[in-house]
Amino acid sequence: MKQKQDETLTLNVFTEGLWRENPVFVMLLGMCPVLAVSNTGFNALAMGLATTFVLVTSGAIVSLLRNIIPKQARIATYIIIIATFVTIVDYLIQAISLELYNALGAFIQLIVVNCIILGRAEAYASRQRLVKTVINALGMGAGFTLALLCLGIVREVLGAGSLFGIDLFGPRFEPWVIMILPAGGFIVLSLLLLGFNWINQRISARKEETGTHHAAG
């Protein structure tokens, strides 16, 4: 029966990170890499995947050790665990592609201090079972990657006239350089947040409407 309970929970546990608790659009966590490495779709995807990897692996270890980590030393322990997996990702990316490594620059190492990861370790992994933690971390990672991709695609298309390195508009297109610059990141992020909140408001408004309707009926 316990298992069944877990199963009913899982879908929610996963989708939470995608929409309702999206790390970027709702929790506004980890803004530093969001703004810095979302200048092209490919960079955004790579950064999202690297963060997801660290989220899942560090969450898994924290969840496994949650009963033996003393409360007083928990943050230090989490940071060691997170830093380990960030270092691993750092080496892996270097082994996969140096070009990608140079493009992402210092932001791979800076995943260590990304608040999403420590936040999830503290708020979720340290009190949930392994399976749930991993699924939730996958959802959060997917949500983060999705948000980065939203920004990255808009910025690359407008700022460089290409998508994932493929030229879209031909040589006559004059790129909006500001979109690749940090200021463009802020502009796109704010517009996306606006859109996200607008949709959410409409959804909740509709829910209320149908709710009162039912109550009245």
Add this chain to the structure above:
Amino acid sequence: MTNQNEEQSPQKTPTLPMIAVLGGVAMLSGFLVVLVFQLTKPYIAENQRRATQEAVSKVIPDAVVQKQFLIADGEISPFDKDKKGLSIFAGYDAGGALLGIAAPANAQGYADMITLLYGYDHTCECIRGIRILKMAETPGLGDMIKLDPQFQKNFVRLDASLNKEGSALKNPIVTVKHGAKKNNWEIDAISGATISSRAVGKALNKSAQMLLPKLRPHLPTLRSGQPDLAKIK
């Protein structure tokens, strides 16, 4: 939830478990990092080698064979990673004739150090091409030094001939304002990216002034530098 727990337990700090857990986690972490480091090392080295090789073949276009040398204390020797010195690349054609030399150069750009590789052709005593290896210049402005075709044209035949004594460049390589280039040892700056363009000029001048006088007496050695040892597959 944590607040409740914290309020309930102002008890003594469990020193031993803290040390044990932190120590254990740190050990595990060290083991994992070393493991991954060892596993990825050959791939990273291979990537780096390929990146350098690609850059060299960009600045010495027709080279079929590349060989790395080390210049230290006025002597030239085949590259040895344990020895210190300035590392350069020599490019040869299929017949083993020396086509040119590629050497690294760097200078402070607008955002960070710009590192580049340039190809020197000893027959025309000129620079035949550059390739930016590392930079953090402003996207859309400073980073045009990497791809702007107009700017790259500066390096098709940039004069880098030595003076009579062979101690320095006859004319130092300088970057001039966009559109003001008159001599072929001048670099026409990109308008809007003057600082980055100047940095490229500075890097080339610094490296050429230092390297080329040292290189000249060794050209015969380089010409005969058994290139088949470093055959590219």
